[in-house]
Amino acid sequence: MSPPLAFLLSGFSDWPDLLTSPVWLALTVFQIWMFIHALRSREWLWAFIIFIGSGLGAIFYFFLVYRATPSSTRGFELPGAYDRRRIKELQAKIHHLDKAHFHSELADIYFQQGKLDLAAVSYRAALEREPDELDTRAHFGQCLLRQKKPAEARPLLEGVIAQNPKHVYGYTRMALAETLTALGETDAALQTWLQVTAAHSYPRAKVQLAELYLAKNDPAPARAQLQEVLADDAHTLPFQRKRDRVWVRRAKSLLRKLPPQ
Numbered sequence: 085m086s087p088p089l090a091f092l093l094s095g096f097s098d099w100p101d102l103l104t105s106p107v108w109l110a111l112t113v114f115q116i117w118m119f120i121h122a123l124r125s126r127e128w129l130w131a132f133i134i135f136i137g138s139g140l141g142a143i144f145y146f147f148l149v150y151r152a153t154p155s156s157t158r159g160f161e162l163p164g165a166y167d168r169r170r171i172k173e174l175q176a177k178i179h180h181l182d183k184a185h186f187h188s189e190l191a192d193i194y195f196q197q198g199k200l201d202l203a204a205v206s207y208r209a210a211l212e213r214e215p216d217e218l219d220t221r222a223h224f225g226q227c228l229l230r231q232k233k234p235a236e237a238r239p240l241l242e243g244v245i246a247q248n249p250k251h252v253y254g255y256t257r258m259a260l261a262e263t264l265t266a267l268g269e270t271d272a273a274l275q276t277w278l279q280v281t282a283a284h285s286y287p288r289a290k291v292q293l294a295e296l297y298l299a300k301n302d303p304a305p306a307r308a309q310l311q312e313v314l315a316d317d318a319h320t321l322p323f324q325r326k327r328d329r330v331w332v333r334r335a336k337s338l339l340r341k342l343p344p345q
Contacts, residue, residue: 111139118142122149167193184214188223195227203227218244222256229259234266254284261292270296287313287331294338303342310335310342 115134122131122145130149133141174190177183191206207224210217225240241260244251251257257280264273277293280286290309297306313335317325325332 114146115139115142118145121145167197182213184210184217184220187213188217188220191220191227192223195223200227200231204231218248218251222251222259225256225263226259229263229266232266234263237263238267250283254280254286254289258286258289261289265292265296270299274300281309285312285316287316287328287335291331291334291338294335298338307339307342307345310339314339 115137119131119134119142122128122134127145127149130141130145134145171190171193174186174193177186178190187206187210191203191210194200194203194206204224204227207220207227210220211224214220221240222244225237225244228234228237228240238260241256241263244256245260249257257276261273261276261280264270264276274293274296277289277296280289281293290313294306294309297303297309313332317328317332320328
């Protein structure tokens with residue numbers, strides 16, 4: 085049986101001998117696995133028992149707690165494992181039912197994985213079956229933009245906004261602004277960014293609006309937008325700050341390059 089985790093943290097002179105024992109290694113890894121799962125599940129008493137035990141605590145925990153835990157909440161699932169299973173499920177459903185929303189969901193997964201060519205194929209298939217679905221059109225437009233096909237993305241995004249100006253809390257309008265910038269239509273892009281920032285405080289929008297102001301040699305409004313990004317960041321929740329940090333860094337970099345007031 086594997087030694088307790090507490091023992092593993094203390095000095096031990098026979099590490100070379102133990103490390104050559106596959107049974108010892110397997111039991112130790114199992115005990116650590118159960119210990120971490122107990123911590124993630126907030127099973128504090130079980131975590132303590134596993135920590136001080138000789139491996140029996142980990143075995144009891146596995147049968148009494150771990151196996152009773154819903155699979156969606158179990159730890160130690162390899163990254164992407166759920167997506168791979170869901171892709172196979174969707175492919176099977178498409179084979180038997182061929183519904184638009186299955187194609188669209190499959191496209192979204194491919195898009196999140198960065199497999200833009202596969203995503204585009206599935207988005208097209210979804211729109212062939214349901215051409216008026218707003219989310220699919222918006223997501224396909226963003227996919228085309230990232231494929232560096234802004235001319236194809238533009239009509240899709242404009243069509244969605246015409247039907248729902250607030251689609252996905254302004255994210256579709258942001259994609260349109262980026263599309264217009266990629267097409268070189270800076271005046272239209274600037275107006276679109278202003279529409280976004282009038283309703284939302286997204287750093288992604290403010291930084292790119294500031295960049296357009298700087299491209300037009302207008303540093304004053306650019307500085308104001310960048311300073312707002314930094315001021316907002318101080319009051320942002322941790323998860324959102326992590327998501328926005330690339331834009332906050334860009335804002336700081338641009339501010340450093342601006343001439344002093």
